[in-house]
Amino acid sequence: MPGRDSAVVERFGELFHHIEDAIVEAEISEEGPVIRAVNPAFERVFGHEREAVLGELLNDVIVPEDESARAQEFDRRVAEGEQSTAIVRRETATGTREFLLRVVPNRRAASKCGFGIYSDITEQRRYEHHSRVVHRILRHNLRNDLSVILGLAESLTDNADPAVSESAALIAEHAERIASLREETRPLEQVLDSGRDVAPRSVEPICRLAVDAATGEAPANAVAVDVPEELRALAIPQLQRAVESLVENALTYAGEEPTVLVRGQATDGAVHIDVVDDGPGIPEHERGPVFDDRDITQLEHGSGVGLWLARWTAETCGGDLAYERTDDDRTVVRLVLPEPAAPG
Structure with a gap:
């Protein structure tokens, strides 16, 4: 149904041109991904006009030097027909920013091509970083305070007054539970730090x-x-x-x-x-x-x-x-x- 297919292409063309995320289509060559198309958001976010970047190597246009190895890994995955998602840094019109990058191979193309979709998450990542810093400060202070509490509680467990020794044992039990919970939450922080x-x-x-x-x-x-x-x-x-x-x-x-x-x-x-x-x-x-x-x-x-x-x-x-x-x-x-x- 050619008519229906063309209507679908037209509708997705509207999405391509009006979505706020920067999108690039690139063809994999021996030198790297060559830019074949970009949407208006790409021009706005990265500060390059469409005519100026068509035919250029994508990695030369927006990839910082210290991110080149990771970018080449994405290129390899596209060439092998694999999808990828990761947090990356890219050079933009306003400096280096962080993006959630989704790389999707275009299997309908005659050559090895793929789409890169860039969602700017710089502010979100900054908030997450600040939250982790606060968490680490609290964890450090909690560890120190728990050590003091446990030490004092243990010194009172042999007190001659049964009420005092029982209370000390209860304090020590709850402090140890808090210390254990602190260790159990460490993998949660590792997930947040995974860089997706x-x-x-x-x-x-x-x-x-x-x-x-x-x-x-x-x-x-x-x-x-x-x-x-x-x-x-x-x-x-x-x-x-x-x-x-x-x-x-x-x-x-x-x-x-x-x-x-x-x-x-x-x-x-x-x-x-x-x-x-x-x-x-x-x-x-x-x-x-x-x-x-x-x-x-x-x-x-x-x-x-x-x-x-x-x-x-x-x-x-x-x-x-x-x-x-x-x-x-x-x-x-x-x-x-x-x-x-x-x-x-």
Whole structure:
């Protein structure tokens, strides 16, 4: 239906010209990506008129020298028909700024071409950086103050007055719980610091490494893995820790003889990594804030931090985290991740 196809092209042409994100189409050559088309937002953001950059090497126009190696890696992925998403720095009309870059191969082109979509996230990244600095300051002060509290509490546990010794023991217990929570939240910071290094990754070895790390003293064969070897997903390196945390939660809530299954499959353009257990389910006060966006009151020791780690990992990859109870009383926590586009 040529008429319909031309109408679709015309509508997407409107999107190309009016979207606020800078878009470039480039053809991969031996020297690098050659600019074939740019939208008005590209001209405005990067400060180069269309006529001046057509036929030029994209990396020479907007890529800082210290980002050239990463840019060449994106070029390689486009040439191999792979999608990429990452946070990058680029030279603009107002100086160096940070962008969320999405690279999409154009498989309908006669030659090896791809689109680069640049979303300016400089202000967002600056806010995240400031938040992390504040967090690190608070963590440092918390660690020092907890050391003082624990030291004083331990010195009072042998007090002759039972009331004093019992109170000291209670103080020490709660201080140790706070110290433990501080360590548990460290992986969350690593996800925030990951730079959204989203790339195609093999799911099966990631799941097996996660299970090996999570099982520890669990009964032999408590966790089974059913993931196709060829399954790949767009993910960040922290995906393994996210799966590990979900397996740990499943083992915690599945009782003394847990049965846990980690399975993976591709479904409708997405990759599902399910952690299934036969336990009673995650307590509502822990799952509500994560899955239903309810107000956070407190994170009890248990699955709370692990669930946030899994959710933020999925969202950083461009996916989601889901929860369900099945008809046969099993709990399923599902990481939903983008599926890489097929090469060629």
